Amino acid sequence: MDGFLTPRESAKFIAENSRDVFIDGGGVQRVAELLLAKASGPELRVGGWKALHELNPREADEAAVNWVFVTDTLNFSFWSEHDEHKCLVGYRGRTYSGYWSLCAAINRALDEGIPITSASYYATVTLDQVRHIFRSDTDIPMPLIEERHRILNETGNILLEKFEGSFLNCVRKSEKSAQKLMHLIVESFPSYRDVTQFEGKRISFYKRAQILVADTWSVLEGKGDGCFKDISSITMFADYRLPQVLVYLGALKYSDELLAKLLKGEMLSYGNRQEVEIRGCSLWCVELIRDRLLELIEKKGEKNSGEINSILLDYYLWDYARDHREDMKGIPFHRTRCIYY
Ligand SMILES: Nc1nc2c(c(CN[C@H]3C=C[C@H](O)[C@@H]3O)cn2[C@@H]2O[C@H](COP(=O)(O)O)[C@@H](O)[C@H]2O)c(=O)[nH]1
Secondary structure, X not given: OOOOOOHHHHHHHHHHHOOOEEEOHHHHHXXXXXXXXXXXXXOOOOOHHHHOOOOOOOOXXXXXXXXXXXXXXXXXXXXXXXXXXXXXXXXXXXXXXXXXXXXXXXXXXXXXXXXXXXXXXXXXXXXXXXXXXXXXXXXXXXOOHHHHHHHHHHHHHHHHHHHOOOHHHHHHHOOOOHHHXXXXXXXXXXXXXXXXXXXXXXXXXXXXXXXXXXXXXXXXXXXXHHOOOOHHHOOOOOOOOHHHHHHHOOOEEEOHHHHHHHHOOOEOOXXXXXXXXXXXXXXXXXXXXXXXXXHHXXXXXXXXXXXOOHHHHHHHHHHHHHHOOOOOOOOOOOEOOOOOO
C-alpha cells in the first residue's frame, strides 16, 4: 500500500500534532520500570504466547498457522454497550469474554467437527452457520456478526485463489521478512487495510495485519518460517484496550473535553480526529516505553535478550489490562465500532 506513512511514522506524526491526547514522560518512565522488573520473566518471551494462554494452539504446524489467520481475521470490536451484558462463550468449563470469546468459539467449533480454520469451509460458510459457530451463552451476540460473515467469505476466497487455501503459503512468500508479510497481508486482504488520513497525510495503523504477523511469529515460536529477521520493526497494535491501560498507568493523558466525552460513552467514528490521536499517541507511547526499557536494561548491565520488542510489550500490557479490569473501571476506553480493531 504505497503512499501511506508506516504505522511508526504515522504515530510519530500524530503525536507531534495531537491536540487532545498527550504522552506523559514520567508515566513512560514508570511503565518502563514496571516492565524492567519483568524483563527476564516468562511474559516478555515469545514462548509466553502459548505458556500463558490455554486457548492458543500448542502446535507450530500449518493447522496452527491457519488457526491464527482465521482468528486475527475476526479479531475486532468485542466491546458491548453495557459491560454487564455481553457476549460470553463457555468452553471446557471456563467462561470467556471479549477477544477470548472468539478463540473459545473457534476451538468449540473445531471440537464439534466444524472445520472453521479451513478456507475451503469459511469461503462459503453461511450467515446462519456463522451465527451458530459464534453463538453466545447470553442473549448478547458477538458484535458485527454480519460483517464477520462477509469477511470470512471474502478472505476465504482470496486465500484459496492466491495462496492455495493456506496462510502458511503467504508466510513463505514473505521470505522471513515481517514487513514484507505485513504488506502482503494488506495488499491481498481488504479487511486488513486499517488506513485513514490525519492533517492531510495518509496514515496507517494496520492493527490486525501487525498482530497477525506477531501471532504468526508466536505460534511458530520464532523458528523456521516464523524466524522473521525484522520482527522488531513491528509496533504495538492500536486497539481500544492499550490506550485504556496506558492512561491507567499514567503514560497517556486525555484533554478534559475528550475525557468527558469518553466517560459519557460517546462513540467515536473510525478516522475521527480524536480517535486517530488516541490510536497514534498510544502507538508512539509504547515505542518510547520500549526505548526507555532498553536503556534501563543496558544501564543495569543485563544482557538484553534480543527478544524485547514492541510486540512483547504490547502482549504484556494487553494481558495486564485484562488482569486489572476491575481496577481500570474508572478509566474509559474509546468506543469505535469497526472491523479494523
Ligand atoms: N493491542 C492488542 N490488542 C489486542 C490483543 C489481543 C489478543 N492478542 C494476543 C493476546 C494474547 C494472546 O496471545 C493473543 O495473541 C486482542 N486485542 C484487541 O483487544 C480488543 C479486545 O479486548 P477485550 O474486549 O478486552 O477482549 C480488540 O480490539 C482486539 O482486537 C493484543 O495482544 N494486543
